[in-house]
Amino acid sequence: MRQEILRLEKIVTAENGVMLLNHFNLHIFRGEIMGLIAISRHGLESLIELICRNVPLYYGSVYFDEKLVNSYALSPLTRNKVAVIEKQFSLIENLTVADNIYVMRRGFKKYIIHSKTLNSQFKMFAMDAGVDLHGEQQVQGLTYYEKCVVELLKAIIGGVKLVIIRDISNFISTTDLIKFHQLMQTYTGSGVSFLYICNHHQEAYSICDKICLMENGKALKVLGKDEFKEEKILPFTNEFYKNYHERQALPQWMNDFPWVYRGKKGEGFDNEKPQTPLKNGQRVLEFCNVSSGNINKLTFDVKAGECVVLLDKNNTVYIDILALMNFERKPQQGQILLNGEVLAKKAFQTLGFIPEKPIRNLLFKEMSYFDNMCFTADKKLRPFWMRSAIRKSIVKEYEPIIGPDIHARDITKLSIQSLYSLVYYRIHLQNPKVVICVNPFFEGDMAMRLQIRNLIKMLLDKKMAVLILAVNLSDSLLIADRLLVLEKGTLINELYSGEYHKLTENPQ
Structure with missing residues (x-):
């Protein structure tokens, strides 16, 4: 009989009168990889907290390692042997790998630390895992992938029985994820x-033994391995994946990384004449033989009204691109052109940036919706804040689109969907020539990703050039006019919408 590691029975949790988990059920067995796809993220944080720590319940029971550890009658607030690996690492950056794994472990009581002993112990685990890591390495110098490996080894060495892997494909490269x-x-x-x-069923299909579909705090269905088929998932995925004609074939080098729909003969773009939109359009942004940091003689362009996705297989060049576009450094070689002229600080008003997690990084809680939306308007119109007539004109133009949210004084009371819209409407009002989006679909559930896709289309309809810096292709192909594939800082392939299947036929 298989050993049960986790069982959640009819779990109900709530906060401030809002139900988060609604009779949620989940079973995970020893040595099993259980997938969890959140169609909506409502209740997800509560679920993760509940698995890690035995917090109070309104109803239900939690069994861990076949023992009752939590129930609505008694919640001891104890911790379970669970680790979470996500982008916000629990590692201490200025300590070594060995110190993070051994010294910072709960129960470590030695007053004298023998670094050589700890390093040699770690070396054995690293060799068993087949990774090239050393105990004396500083954590702050590690890549995202190496930090994930350290977190995993820390969990294994600490005797953890269940490891939660959260949205890992959003921050490590395709090669590292495999x-x-x-x-x-x-x-x-x-x-x-x-x-x-x-976020994606195809990603879960590639690694999981079973998959739980979660929406609004409920476990809708658990799919077994024999049910990993498109027709089984489509009824649960809202409008996002219902249109087959919007899907693309994947390149050969991603055969083991298959969570973007591959397509079949006779389906989608495979059966159509390849399109080459905007080939003769105006070039707005041009990288001309640029080298800087990890960028190696990179040449590409983005045209007005075009969406170009830059996929870096090694996840190394995005920081360099952002540093160049933010004028934090100059190219060591080559030129960056904006509308045919060398990019200079005076052109900053014609650039728009949407960072990863934009509602945390771009919005000001103490400002109203309208003031947040108009925050960058003075880039184009200096006396903007003094001219009430212009402000009234903006409200008149955008209120039919935004609705009553535009009058909100306290944006903290708005939904996440409204806040994401606010970010993109700010860019829409600013009207830059080029918009650079960093992982725009990061942490979004299916409904949110559909909304972001439509917001990006809104910018494209205004003839803005959109450059997406993507770690994976999960949603980007659904909006991209062109895909640029980078490896080791160099452009290795360029394809237009409808030509993605050529990567399968001619792998690089």
Whole structure:
């Protein structure tokens, strides 16, 4: 009989009178990878907290390692042997790998730390995992992938029985993700279980043994391995994946990374004449033989009204691109042109930036919706804040689109959907020539990703050039006019919408 690691029975949780988990059920067995796809993210934070710590319940029971650890009658607030791996790492940056794993572990009581002993112990685990890491390395110098490996080894060494992997494909490269999946499968053979939280069913299909579909705090359905089919998932995915004609074939080098729909003969663009939109359009942004940091002689352009996705297989060049576009540094070689002229600080008003997690990084809680939306308007119109006639004109133009939210004084009371719209309407009002989006679909559930896609289309309709810096292709192909694939800082392939299948036929 299989050993049960986690069982959630009819769990009900609430906060401030709002129900978060609604009779939620989940079973995870020893050595199993359970996928979790949140169609909406409502209740997800409560679920993760509940698995890690035995917090109070309104109803239901929690069994961990086949023992009752929490119930509506008694919640001891104890911790379970669970680790979470996400982009916000729990590692201490200015300590070594060995110190993070051993010294910072709960229960470590030694007053004298023998670094050589700790390093040698870690070396054995690293060799078993097949990773090139050393205990004396500083965490702050590690890549995202290496930090994920350290977090995983820390969990294994600490005796963790369940590891929660959260949205990992949003911050490590495609190449590294394949390696991490292989590492996960290695440890399932040792009895470690995983809860793999992601946004895409194809991603979950590639690694999981079962998949739980979650929406509004409910577990809608659990799919077994034999049910990993398109027709099984489509009824639960709202409008986002209902149109087959919008899907693309994947390149050969992503055969082991298949969560963007591959397409079939006779379906979608495979059966159509390849389109080459905007080939003769005006070039707005041009990188001409640019080298800087990890960028190596990079040449590409983005045209007005075009969406170009820059996919870096190694996840190394995006910081360099942003530094160049923000005027934090100059190219070591080559030129960056904006409307045919060398990019200079005076052109900053013609650039728009949407960072990862924009509602945390771009919005001001103490300002109203309208003031947040108009925050960058003075880039184009200096006396903007003094001219009430212009402000009234903006309200008249945008109120039919935005609705009553435009009059909101306290944006903290608005929904996440409204706040995301606010970010993009700010850019729409600013009307820059080029918009650079960093991982725009990060952490979005299916409904949110559909909304973001439509907001990006709104910018394109205004003839803005949109450059998406993407770690994976999960949603980007649905909006892209062109895909640029980078490897080791160099452009290795360029394809227009409708030509993605050529990467499968001619792998690079």
